Amino acid sequence: MAQHMAQVGKLLIGIWMAGVVVAMFAIVPQYEGLGNAGRIIIMHVPTAWVSVVAFALSALFSGLYLWKRNPVYDDYALAAAEGGFLFTALATVTGMIFSEVVWGVYWNWDPRQTSIFVLLLIYAALFALRSALDDVQRRRQLSAVYSLFAFVTVPFLVFVAPRMAESTLHPNCVFIQGSHCDGITLEVGRLGLLGDRKIELLELERDGDVVTAQVLVSEPGLATETLLRPSFNLATGTMMDRPEFPGVRYQLGLERVDLATNSGLLNIEAPGSGVLANRTTLFTFLASTGAFTALFFWMLHVRATLLGVAWRLAQREGIRL
């Protein structure tokens, strides 16, 4: 009965994921300003989420192995780490495709890209460590300890490091309704990245208490440039004119001005323009997250079973794995 239910569950994962793919391309509306490239969020974010779950599970099974010394836990720890690596690679590749379409470049060492690259290196080192050790007990023990330490870096590399940077291309805040972006402080003549736009502060003009910034904004893909003029009231310390980025609903604001250093804090205002504000997109996104999570658990089970079988066969035949 349980076997039958499991088979039905696996079939459902197949149908569920196919439905998500159809919804991603045919049902989800285009995201304003990003066009069809915005659809990739349906795959990109859930794969990144699953990779965090996978690395957490790898650490959990590693801890269980160190406690119970049951080789099955080591199989699951390795399978989870491999799954995490695969899904991190998928998140990276889908991110690179998005990056190429929107910003015209696959890779530019953005804080988010750099942190994910470091994460991939850390887990690649785990696999290198495993393959370098011949003694099975020693391999299992050391890789379990390594996996625990590797997981300590995951929250930092995935959630903290990219947000510590003053500016990142990764559009966290613009996509999520009600959230606030950090913005970027630029001196006159300097370039920066704000959300998915390259910006250049050309000039700060003062007229009484009002300071107006001339900001050259490059479109995603760097095809065209537009001059926007957000302004700031020095007397009240509030933003005044907030022009919209061409083709999208979010605006460019001048949040702070420092005339001594000739610099200003430029930021994106996103009044409910988040991609997930659309109900269809939100449901597809949640369905995709569920489908990828279920797929990961299926893959985890298959891989761990295969590792267990390989280990038993090697024991029978006297082969060193």
Added chain:
Amino acid sequence: MSPNTVLEASAALYVALAVALAVWFAVFVYLWRIDAQARELKRALEQQRDQEHIRPAHPKATLTRVNGEAVERENGDAVTR
């Protein structure tokens, strides 16, 4: 935007959809087969292990009675201990 460009853009979207579905179908079939094979291998190994626990695969000696007396034989020859 000309009508042709719109047509091409939507056609490209459906091509991408077809490719993504084909890739998913291939991954699903592959995973399904690997899963079935792994389960079958695990079951066969467990069955074999259980059988080995019940009786040895190759009996080394047999016990027969000759003239009412128990005689242990190994490869057909009587064994003296």
